[in-house]
Amino acid sequence: MNETKPIETDPGPEDGGSTGDGKLPLLEKLRGRTEGEIRRRILQAIFEQRLPAGESITEEQLAATFDVSRTVIRQAVARLAQDGILVKSPNKGTAVASPSRKEARDILFVRRLVEPEIVRLLASAPHRFGLTELRKHLAEENEARLAGQRGTLVRLTGEFHLLLAELSGNQVLLRLMTQLQTLTCLAVLLYAEHDEACPRDEHLRIVDAIAAGDGGTAAQEMLNHLTHVEKDLKLDRMTPESSFGDAMGWLRGVPDN
Amino acid sequence: MNETKPIETDPGPEDGGSTGDGKLPLLEKLRGRTEGEIRRRILQAIFEQRLPAGESITEEQLAATFDVSRTVIRQAVARLAQDGILVKSPNKGTAVASPSRKEARDILFVRRLVEPEIVRLLASAPHRFGLTELRKHLAEENEARLAGQRGTLVRLTGEFHLLLAELSGNQVLLRLMTQLQTLTCLAVLLYAEHDEACPRDEHLRIVDAIAAGDGGTAAQEMLNHLTHVEKDLKLDRMTPESSFGDAMGWLRGVPDN
DNA sequence: AGCAATTTGATTGTGCACAATGTAGAGCAC
DNA sequence: GTGCTCTACATTGTGCACAATCAAATTGCT
Secondary structure (H helix, E strand, O other): OOOOOOOOOOOOOOOOOOOOOOOOHHHHHHHHHHHHHHHHHHHHHHHOOOOOOOEEOHHHHHHHHHHHHHHHHHHHHHHHOOOOOOOEEEOOOEEEOOOOOOHHHHHHHHHHHHHHHHHHHHHHHHHHHHHHHHHHHHHHHHHHHHHHHHHHHHHHHHHHHHHHHOOOOHHHHHHHHHHHHHHHHHHHHHOOOOOOOOOOOOHHHHHHHHHHOOHHHHHHHHHHHHHHHHHHHEEEOOOOOHHHHHHHHHOOEEEOO | OOOOOOOOOOOOOOOOOOOOOOOOOOOHHHHHHHHHHHHHHHHHHHHHHOOOOOOOHHHHHHHHHOOOOHHHHHHHHHHHHHHOOEEEOOEEEEEOOOOOOOHHHHHHHHHHHHHHHHHHHHHHHHOEEEEHHHHHHHHHHHHHHHHOOOHHHHHHHHHHHHHHHOOOOHHHHHHHHHHHHHHHHHHHHHHHHOOOOOOOHHHHHHHOOOOOOOHHHHHHHHHHHHHHHHEEEOOOOOOOOOOHHHHHHHHHOOOOO
């Protein structure tokens, strides 16, 4: 139990592009000892299924694995727990969240509400720079798809939706989508039928509609896309691991489908 | 600078109903020394404008005020900062967020996307118990309005929207609305023209539409309501305190209105 | 044998001390 | 007088040790 499990993410792709620290303060920070970096690495470990959903972990394990004090781990875990990535049982331990089928449906429901309107907004104001960024992203996706780099492809297809939110210029939307996208990844890992993520050229059709300034089509394409994503998840089965909350919801008469 | 400012919220209305702790573990916890309680009290201090928007505070100040260690304050501050209530500058201090007019518009934009669909959903499945809860809440609102208890009224009118989200049975929606509602409160404190919050009987009309099972009307009423709320905020003026991010967005050509 | 109370182990929660860092002000050179 | 540097302070970041709490195993009783 005390042996440090090989959760360590390969320190190679540590491009600190998202940290936002303009200055590099010391050597230590760059080695990923800061809270944000630890959080990123935990997330990466989850997405690469080194930390499978439902896995129970302790703060001390993580502290040993990342070779930092429990204090830093604590902050990272608290934040991930607030985002719903981890679930904390008071004195029993922390576990990687394993969203129930209903939770997965709830997440997709909100995304269907929000994302079509994002692309509608983008289509209504075709700022040129945004299009170039989107085209560049699509090219990267294609490249990864052709090269068969599945991990990279999954990451990029997820980031596509985040890029849309970012281009909307609405920080609130971006924060919301960041949370939802991460949770969606978890659900995909649990319930996806096909291995492919965001498989077809649906991203391309969305971007084309935006470029054409056709908000209605863009919104419809996004809706189709999200519907396909949800269809690919096997969420219609009876949920054996349904949380107690779901049962309560059912008892109260809330429709479950 | 070291003198502890009278941020202390009156310990009277400490009804620990929202903590969810079924068991009362020790005496200490009940006096509000736990992280969630501290967070609640900080929020309350902000909403009662004992901590005005933009006010700069330090962890040590808060620690002294609430008579707890900086460790607990740190967690509470971190979480509030993640929700956008507080803004943390790396080594300069923490401040109460003062959302720019654009941020306020962004918040309301997302609410206009989401909340009409919430009430549409509720109208499509008129679960009886939810209606009774809604009616009860409306009664409480009226009571507070007639009694002239402005603080209570503001709290209740905010909780109305949270109640709707809760009744939808979608935990993701509830979490989202909780964040948005808090931020809206901040914006109202900054930019509201009239003192009244959610003034007219618009809540009643929404509930009536839900009760009638008329999702379209319910959604429209909610949209009207949110539009009125935004109209009451003076968000059309040129924003003198616009954050740097807004300026960057403008430079990039994102439409600002 | 079955059940319950208690002890034990594991895990999180909290406080405190020190390190790192950024800011402002005084002092000095030009 | 102006600009620069350097020092002192204020604030946050981090590590560590102890306290509180909970789950389970063990042991004693019926």
